[in-house]
Amino acid sequence: MLAAELKPAQGGPPRSSPATTSRAWREVSDPLAPFLADVRRFLEAQVATFEEEVAEGARYALSASGKQLRPVLVALSARAVGSLQPSHVTGAAIVELVHLATLVHDDVIDAAGVRRQLPTVAARFGNRTAVLLGDCLFAHALKLASGYPTTDVCRAVSAATKAVCSGEILQTLRPGRVDQPIEQYFRILQLKTAELFALACEIGALLATHQAAHRTSLRRFGLEFGTAYQIFDDCLDVFGNEQTAGKTLGTDLANGKVTLPILLAYQRASPSDRQLIERFLGGTAPAAPPGIRPVLARYGAAAACRDVVDAHLHSARSALAFLGSSDGSSALLALTVHLADQAACLVDS
DSSP: OOOSSOOOSSSOOOOOOGGGHHHHHHHHHHHGGHHHHHHHHHHHHHHTTOHHHHHHHHHHHHHHHHHHHHHHHHHHHHHHSSSHHHHHHHHHHHHHHHHHHHHHHHHOOOOTTETEEEEEEEHHHHHHHHHHHHHHHHHHHHHHTTTSSSSHHOOOHHHHHHHHHHHHHHHHHTOOOOOOOOHHHHHHHHIIIHHHHHHHHHHHHHHHHHHHHHHHHHHHHHHHHHHHHHHHHHHHHHOOOOOHTTOOOOOHHTTOOOOOOHHHHHOOOHHHHHHHHHHHHHHSSOOOOOHHHHHHHHHHHHHHHHHHHHHHHHHHHHHHHTSSSHHHHHHHHHHHHHHHHHHHHOOOO
């Protein structure tokens, strides 16, 4: 359930302090270092097969690929229901290529100049090259997916790619609709972000087990965890700090994108504050996070978003309960705690 469960989760795992979140991530990702290195080498080898001018842009995109969260989800999902196989390296690379393609395209659409403290592909090579490079990355992911003996992988990758693009189109066609039903926000979020998290978990399970019920549970985990992750990211855009976030913030607001903190504040706002929010989204007020934060704070937007994040993380943990105990499922559970700790740092100010 993506949009309906909006109450705070009850009885979730205890949170550590925000200062421990980096250590919590390392505890999950460090045991996967050899696998992640294999994925990295595989991606570099794939990029080397591109035309040299294309490869230059692809290498640059890879250099800003971050923590490899989606490959981590592939590996942990595999370990939750079986064991890691060489085929998971290719599977993780496929998911990462699709993710990189979406980032390249998003930065063009958002006119973002910085990602992870580096100029974006669009800023470095221009919008035209960035759009075509994203297309190339999508296409190569599908080519790799078609190489598996089963068509299930290619079918899953194709469906996720279609979902991601559909979500971006829907969001682009409906900018600034602050009066939209909250269900519409969650639908776009699911298509744009959660489906790719679900794909990572699904591929990890698909290549490790024949039990459809396990694959379904992990796909559900990916949808719920991905939803929580994107809500946190949306909050980061207005409540975060660019130095620690490592990317341009305020781009959603500047581009008239209505995210959950805006929606929730608008629903609770006075008529005058509603007009002010509309001015921010319509470009008639300076579209920078410091300007809108006092309005959001008046209506407890950050706290309300934390509650929604907690609810989806609770649902993600419930999906894991079906799998039983394993190192993989324990690590996936730890990821939900890690994200809850990060969300706890979001405050109304």
